Amino acid sequence: MAADLVVASRRVFDGLGDEVDPLSFAVEDGRITKVAHYDQADELVGPGARVLDLGDAFVCPGFHDAHQHVLHAALFPSALATEYRGTSEADCVSHMVEFARTRPADGWLLGHGWRETFWDSPMSPTRASLDAAFPDRPVAMYSGDAHTLWVNSAGLRALGIDEGTEPPAGGSFDRDADGRLTGVLREAAGMLYVGRVLGSFSMGELRGIYRDYFRRLNAMGVTSVCDMALSLVPGADGINPQVYEALLQADELSLRAHLFPTLGDDQSILEGLQSRWRGPLLRAPGFKQFFDGVSSQHTAWASDEYANPRFAGDVGRPTVAPERMRELVLAAAGRGHAVRIHTIGDEAVHAAVGIFEEARRLFGTPSQGANTLEHIEDIHPEDVARLARAGVVASVQPPHVTIDVDQPARDLGEWRAERMWPFDEFARQGVTMAFGTDAPVVPPNSLDVLWCAFERSAPDTHLPTGGWYSQHAVGRAAALRAYSAGSAAAVGRGRELGAIAPGMLADFVVWDADLLEVPAEEFQRARPMATYLGGRAVWEA
Template structure:
């Protein structure tokens, strides 16, 4: 790997009074020297900042002004661009450790709509703008509804959609991306009828009369999505991808992990073809790490790794589902849900533990990283059992979401060097939901961020977009305060003792995410030899009032030294 050394003259220097390298909890006056796409040195810069304090109100200063301030230890080209960011906060670029790029891009585009809705009828009425702009007879696709946030909080059915759209297919994906709400026209186009058999881990729900309700859950919903989106052209999807990566850059995000959204072969929505097109045309502006579905005997990952070897686009490992979500009682629990819907209502695994063990061991023998969706405490426990028994040497293992733990599994996760990939805004998605579903006894062990860190575990932060907004500062705010960035309301279920510091949250969103990709030697902190992926914020989140964190602006985003 061609890494710039300390003796390489910087052709760009970023200077600020507040530089957070991620190596400690402080922001200091530093200068960051960049050559090409790498950081070649990081120098103390108190005297440089003082020298530049009298400059005109501009970010660019001639290199000659600081030539004598930098010793031979930090060489700088005579024609270097000196970017004086004054008191702005300079930090490693945000790295979203868990999002679903295809769906995020789609629902942020004119091809679809995204909303929660106030109730079932409100959601139906919100389809009108989409129906007007999409071709007659084409699919109407939305994402975001959450029945537990509605008034009244009841599951919808096909009937309300049929009343408004009897002659065109409608598919409304839930906010947690685990459930589809379809109308009759959609089910007819998809070939669904009361005798249809759902795939393992999924359901086509029926009423007491045996009639399909239009609600399709888990793997069954994920299996249908490719058929629904097949009508969108490649160019339409590329436009959606371009638009979404621009939004990511605007939020200070320099890297992402694109996670498989299905356990079903061939429908995981990890679209390497779209990413490779953008890279080939020089349009890829977010460092992208692909995690396709973990399947037995597949060579897809090794083929991707052989083909995608650039610094901007890599395939880093596998992703698989072990359970669903607590709000729908599909997360796998050790003991029944507090508000059980039937005897022994513990959720269930989406794949049997012996089958998961076989898949993980096969991947480990190939030295491939494995990341597993585990929300319920039994899913976490069983996944840790598999990781623990896996022969050495072990690859990077990561558990996704980890909503609630069996107490002894927190320290066990740390001891096994398993990374905990968490999306802080999940904490406030369903006010009162954890207590409703899990009860008081389990509340001390939900999202135990502080306890995980104290146990020595690594946290990696992300958003699960489109499930939550891509804004990293909103997620940092929630991890630090326990409050929702939009409503500013506190989580009534999450213990204050599990809140973490701003510095810890920023490290989870940078270096922790880099560790989950296996690229901590290249990404995640401001150090010599690492890529110059840098985010500039308008103020210092380490010292500002925590209530101001969501209001901080992104002033600039650099990916590989280039302003995006």
């Protein structure tokens, strides 16, 4: 067969090195078949091939967001829900009153984004404020870190929660001084019950917001995504495979999607998806589980006491008992399945690496994806080399570094803050990094991912000046690779995604600026000109 398309540019970052080269490449049936010098493009052209000479436009592999919660990321910017951080509890309630005017029915009102640490009075909210505004209509507000759900009394009733209800394992219900429910549900409890709220949306509504969201990602140069379970309770993980199948059947899936359901005793959920999904667009490479929570809520599992302990010996906690996690992971590994584990605290990371070391020793490498640790905000320095030796991918989200640069020292202490998110050490010691956003925890903006990786400052304010512990930054080429080839490694597709080379799927982005050379002050003004999936334009400016 002859090439369908020949692409040529004087500025191509192929992802295989650190340089930009003048290259041309031929695309046939969605894959790159040949790569040559820019001046040799004519030699690649066959009968009927379309030639795309881009001149000096910058071309790089498509970005692959290695960690998103797609339902939530697609939902909250839509008209079906609302995104709002707020300045206080009262401010958030007022915002929901305004939002209710756009949703005049009597069903759930859903919001996302509140973080009490940013409020004027950083106190945990209660249902009382919501009850005053919404005595009868159920309201749910999901926290910005996606680990806590705040509901009113009508919401508790709709969810079937009363004073005698037990929270799920790994979760908790806040109670006041009298022992009564406050309406705040944490960790596994929040994740489980928000899934029931989300179940109130129709398939038609979900399909529409997913389709629109994926086109938004295409406009940022994103060609692949990992949709990660957002609950440690199987069956309540929110990955919605039926929505993806509907989009695929309608030829409306404009990126490659990789779904990771929650790991439990029943592995048939994943295996059923794997038996159905063998094509290039839709895959289910492995499982997801949660080992701890977040440090801002003192639910991340740390080896030493928090700097501002809430009680003596406050080190957070595992959401799944270590022996239970070991049992689950080894059972999956025995059937060839990869597992991706949420680990934020250094003790959670340490324990998870040990489990993966044992899984590798007993069963080798997974058959599809790679064993991966998610987030890895704090890590024992000696555990970095263990990650590399065990072949564990570090799935990290650079924009998390600057969500609140004061929080790590406040909660964990300066001695831990200065070693957190050590991208430089991962790169130096040979740990494969996979970049993502954890959207909707932070926006899915692709340039923010890269900016925070090599500048270590907030993408909107560029503070702190000089970057937050800038010694842990990585160079632009390394950041681009982590956001493409690294994420491909996490889903076990390193031989067909993440580079511009023969045999690779032709997923690439054309930019109006050289992302390796453009001055830092102009970097965030760069814009994609076109995004290609399998050699087909899925977005054009």
